[in-house]
Amino acid sequence: MKMHEDDGKNASDGVIRVLLVEDDPADVKLVQMALSGSGHAYETEVVGSISAATERLHAGRFDVVLLDLGLPDSRGLDTVSKIHDGHPRIPVAVLTGLDDEEAGICAMQRGAQDYLVKGDVTSRLLTRSIRYAIERKRAEEEIMEERNRAEFYNDLLSHDINNMNLVAMGHLEMLLRMPNFHNEFKRHVHTALNQVRESANLITNVKKFTMIKSGRIELKTMDIYPPLKKATDVAEASSSPGRVRIDSNITEGRYFTCGSELLFDVFSNLLNNSIKFDEHETVEIDVGISSSDDEKYWVIEFKDLGPGVDDDLKGAIFNRLERGHASVHGSGLGLTIVKTIVESYGGTVWVEDRVAGDRSQGSNFVVLLPRRDELRI
Amino acid sequence: MYRLLIVDDAEYVRDMLIDMLDPAKYVVVGTAVDGFDAVRKYEELKPDLITMDLVMKERDGINAIRDIRELDQDVPILVISALGRGELVDIAMEAGADGYLWKPFTVKNLSDTLESLLMEVE
Incomplete structure (x- = not known):
């Protein structure tokens, strides 16, 4: 069976599958040593370019990407975007050069979950960064799901329930307009009509609230x-x-x-x-x-x-x-x-x-x- | 007597519109459930006025307005849309709609809007 990164997160055997995207052999060695010395189970695959990374992410399942920003076919922050756009659900931790924390922070704005300065790579920091990237990604996905759900409810309210209110209001109004409608019943219809109007107002307010909050x-x-x-x-x-x-x-x-x-x-x-x-x-x-x-x-x-x-x-x-x-x-x-x-x-x-x-x-x-x-x- | 085509994906909205319209002024000659249906019914019935829902599953109201405008520059089209869909209504007006009415509306809102729309185009 062909596995895909989106099929799920950490493998049940506790092994974290890392795709290391790094073209400098010395840095590859540094990271591999840090991983093997951490005491955690990692399965690492190394590629040296963005195109190879994209191909591997399509073909195999990984839990996290460790990404160098200076690759032969991509340099700088675009590197993050290329991974993130093609595989929005994979956690990414960026490896930046010495004293380039700024690039790390910018990388996080582009969709990376964490960054690590190469000179600081120790087993402990690397493990923490990987775990953090995976956890943060999971939290981001949960927020995204919540947001989608909220939008769905909003749609349900503003379209479906709004329509139902419209129809209830319309028919109650028509009832009141009937020339032979008994006066005694009008009180009840008025009450029902007012309640449906209140419900419609509430929906309108929710909608307006969303409009203001989104700055439109x-x-x-x-x-x-x-x-x-x-x-x-x-x-x-x-x-x-x-x-x-x-x-x-x-x-x-x-x-x-x-x-x-x-x-x-x-x-x-x-x-x-x-x-x-x-x-x-x-x-x-x-x-x-x-x-x-x-x-x-x-x-x-x-x-x-x-x-x-x-x-x-x-x-x-x-x-x-x-x-x-x-x-x-x-x-x-x-x-x-x-x-x-x-x-x-x-x-x-x-x-x-x-x-x-x-x-x-x-x-x-x-x-x-x-x-x-x-x-x- | 004006001959109306009502376009809305919700049956209960279509039925209610039919009930709400003043039978002395309007006769509903047909209803459509989506944008494709709207264009078909328009060609078949040649109504004097169309009410158009915007959010519909198969083909939406904005595309239906564009399609109908290719066939007929003049038939008045009234957009009926849920409040808060201002951006859709703007696009619909650009596509060639002549007026709009927010849901929910009252019997009076509907008749006033239809009347002023018909007055404008005449």
């Missing part, structure tokens, strides 16, 4: 008013008529920041959060803007009359995705998105009691956005 959002100087107006209109229209009242002193053409279209999501999520937790018959939110003392930021405050936020949770509600905070239930991802977006603009966000020291009087969500001069065209 471009920032520009923009007026704060239009996204706030839109968010206010949507929030008021999403509740029963007259239930939500949002007052604001923000006007058009006066307040500029450096942001993106996601500023709407900041305002929308903050307003929705206040509305969601406020159990009063009518919800009142006051939105105010002022300049920070140093004039570097706009301070935008969202004051509500809701149940307030526990001191213990004041930080955690913005950090749902951080380790240890995943169990802050009920808040969805909305405030985490707010924080992620605002910070990507160079701003900050926090929550305090509307009336200091008295949580029951409601919350004040404070957003600091970098101040920009009026748009110059």
Whole structure:
């Protein structure tokens, strides 16, 4: 049977199969002596060029490559790339010349797992380097697998489940539009529809979060008013008529920041959060803007009359995705998105009691956005 | 009455779109499950308007738009795509789509988008 490096890692007999890629006989000898003196079982094969190394990696199974950077058919860091591109799963430890640690570090950026300065090759260091390269490669592969899995879930959410939500929403909406649909049932349909909408929002937020984190959002100087107006209109229209009242002193053409279209999501999520937790018959939110003392930021405050936020949770509600905070239930991802977006603009966000020291009087969500001069065209 | 072709790989999305459309204005003359099917149905049915999903297994919506544009420069094509696929929608618009609608959408979103699309092309 033809064996391949990808078939698996260390052989079950404990022997580590090393492909030594080195054209200098003296260095070959040095490495072989170090290997044989280590007390570990190594099976070493030596080749003197990249082309021979590639051929052997195709044909046989190896656990690790020890790679010299100065070969007759390849010199420098390209040597690492050539092995890595052709055989991305094989661990590589690079042998660099005397005092050339820089090359070793660069080699690791190109896909090598470790480097060893030739002058320092001892049995102990070489063994450690080989073991480390194999272990590190294994860890890298695990991370890669995790990343693929996360992308798969992301796809599943944004495509399949999004479609299912769309269909559920569509049919519930059509049910509500039926002229002869019994009023008594409408309450249940509304509840179901709201829940599916929440689910769809959650997916949208996950998607946006991924977009921000991957740096795919471009920032520009923009007026704060239009996204706030839109968010206010949507929030008021999403509740029963007259239930939500949002007052604001923000006007058009006066307040500029450096942001993106996601500023709407900041305002929308903050307003929705206040509305969601406020159990009063009518919800009142006051939105105010002022300049920070140093004039570097706009301070935008969202004051509500809701149940307030526990001191213990004041930080955690913005950090749902951080380790240890995943169990802050009920808040969805909305405030985490707010924080992620605002910070990507160079701003900050926090929550305090509307009336200091008295949580029951409601919350004040404070957003600091970098101040920009009026748009110059 | 506008004659529509609906392209989407999910049956439940196709069915829902059919239900959502105002029967006084639109009649769905056919549905397609992927890009190849879309081009075939387009040739066979010559619809007045096409709704196009982008991510489909056999042949995707972007290629279908390109194929249809080779046959017909004018038929309005509305892309219906999952949010967060902005880069795909940009490519689809360059390929010749006339408008787009993010999923999930409401009955009103759909009818407003179709109406403004038809107004633009007329």
